[in-house]
Amino acid sequence: MDAPTTTPADNGTSGGNGGSGWFTPHREPEPADAEQAAGDGRRLAGLRPVGRPTPGDDSPVQERISPAPDAAPAPQPPAVTPPRAQPSHAKAPEAAPVEAVHRKPGHTHDAVGALSGSPQPEPGPSPPDPAPRPRVPAQRPAPGPPKASPDAVLIRRTMAEVGPVADKVTSYFYALLFVRHPELRPLFPAAMDTQRDRLLKALLTAAEHIDNTDVLVAYLQNLGRGHRKYGTRPEHYPAVGECLIGSLSRYSSGIWNEETEGAWVRAYTTISQVMIDAAAADELRAPAWWYGEVVSHDLRTADIAVVTVRPDQPYPFLAGQYTSLETPWWPRIWRHYSFASSPRSDGLLSFHVKAVPAGWVSNALVHRARPGDVVRLGPPSGSMTVDHTTDNGLLCLGGGTGIAPIKALVEDVAEHGERRPVHVFYGARTDHDLYDIDTMLRLQQSHPWLSVRPIVDQQARLQLPDAVREYGPWNEYDAYLSGPPGMIRSGVDALRDIGIPSDRIRHDSVEELVAAGD
Structure with missing residues (x-):
């Protein structure tokens, strides 16, 4: 369907999310953005590619940030210090080294817990026996809400600062990304001006839940799995982090300092690690996308069609979930639609699609698709499923x-x-x-x-x-x-x-x- 309220609309984001996250463009960069980005891009140190985990490999998935190919290897892993954007006439101050968050695969909750400041139990000697309790217990104030970690405070402060200029932040980010890393341009749709901003929405969601490990991990894992269909690889994440921090520092210069930069480096390192882990685990059990042949097209009203497709291989999902869909007429443009039935014995998948004004994908599916056409399907997502352990x-x-x-x-x-x-x-x-x-x-x-x-x-x-x-x-x-x-x-x-x-x-x-x- 075109705009399921349990899923993002035809141009919306996803929990997961199928079309939401770091790699969905906002709009084509303006010439002034690209010119400024070229200068700033040459000054950025650049986060280097990370490694892809292999089954059974106990080495850290988030590899150390390595020097550029033409630099001599250092005996110790160099510190991650994404630079702050500075005016062309000013000399950029040297930032204090900020170590990246390194860990082994399978410790996602530990990494996010460390970022959010969640208390981690540590072994130690048994406490001494408590003194006898008085007959009338002392009155103690009720515990208040958990205090946000210093990193969470700095990250939320940054997002509040850049919120009023979100359009400029995202435009500059993509200009910087394409100037410094032109090899990433093919990952994006040709008509970028039709895309909504998803980078800032993903950042805001992560910032909102940065102190809630379970919610944040589930959100990031869904993003990581969904980004496989775009062709996103582990080595792409450092480039995005480099340009993200460059853009945030440029538009929050009034509050940006070494502590803020360190908080963002740690946050992005952990965020990218969770997404890489999720994508790697998903790669072992599912393809990045499925091909689906349209076998039925039922036009119910002038602008609503029920489209049924046959996937090229088994497609596991639960009733109440949704997926992302790409048509052959608009490559690399994905939209979200809910499954209109529970899993069927014949393996067919049905969607209710409403054509909306200027809707690229929805209009193509309603008015152009016919039996025999082939679409692409992303992985299933969504948590609006029935709990069969209760009789409610x-x-x-x-x-x-x-x-x-x-x-x-x-x-x-x-x-x-x-x-x-x-x-x-x-x-x-x-x-x-x-x-x-x-x-x-x-x-x-x-x-x-x-x-x-x-x-x-x-x-x-x-x-x-x-x-x-x-x-x-x-x-x-x-x-x-x-x-x-x-x-x-x-x-x-x-x-x-x-x-x-x-x-x-x-x-x-x-x-x-x-x-x-x-």
Whole structure:
């Protein structure tokens, strides 16, 4: 589908994310950016390529930063000191050496924990026996929220500083990258002006969760796996880090210092390490992409089509997940679509796609694709899946083409032979836009535990949460939301208000969702 609320829209980012992250361009650099980047690029020391892990290899995956090919090898690994951008007439001060974060494969949580300042247990002597406790325990203040690590504070301060000039930061970053590393240009789409900024969004997401190891690791691992389909290799990460730090230092010069630079070097070293590890592990069990032949193209409305493809090899996924799709007409432009069914015995995959104005991929899939055409599929992603270890009911809100993953969840419950109640609220702007209502009503007839309620909102607000309040109670239900980002945000708030705990409200990260677009 074109803009599933559980997934990024046709031009959006991904949790994972299929098309989000470090290597998706913002726009073609302006001539002034490229000219300035050329001068700054010649001054950057450059992070050198990292190594790719091999099965059973116990050596560090993140190799030491090595000298340039024409330099004599040093007896000790040199320090990583990405330079700060300086005006052409000023002499750049020497930065204090900052050691890179090195570790062995399999210690991802340890590395991120060290970055975030999470306490690490250390062996030591047993403490002495405590003194007898008094009858009336002393009053102690309640513990407050965990204190952010110094690196996290500096990184968030940088992001706050560059936020107002995000467009300039990203434009300068790509200008610097292409001037200094022109060999990376083929990794990007030819028409870069159609791309949204994903670098800053990835940085903001990482900065937001830098003190939450589990969330950050899962986010970065998803990015690492998803970047395989772009042709990203371990040796590309140092070039990106070099230009990233050069761009951030240029546009946060008022607060940039050696401590800030060191924090970013450590952060990027750890971030890239997690992504490299995830990609290497994924390479052992799955291809970077799958080819899929279009076998069916069902035009449901003037701008919505159900497209079914046959992958060239088995494609493992779970109901409720999504993938990224590339058409032959727009190479290297990927968009995210949810699977519209649970895994099928014939291996076919179906997607609900809505053509949006100026949407490159969505319009191609709706108006141009025909049986026999071949598309490329990225790996599956997303966490909006059914928990089969509980017998809680399912409360599902699907807006527009967001009904696709909801339908998949219903099929998944049925295939597991469960009889727990499932309530689906299907929202659309008009009766005509309820393009899949017949399918949902047939499922309702086949499964007495399923209830389907169509909600038509001619004001295009898709206020499904308001309709949900009229029913219930929902205390014993897990909630699933899929639709426009605005519906997700209001839906989450409404469900919390009526008593559903946050850990039982499922949707893919709102930060990875964008408004309608290609």
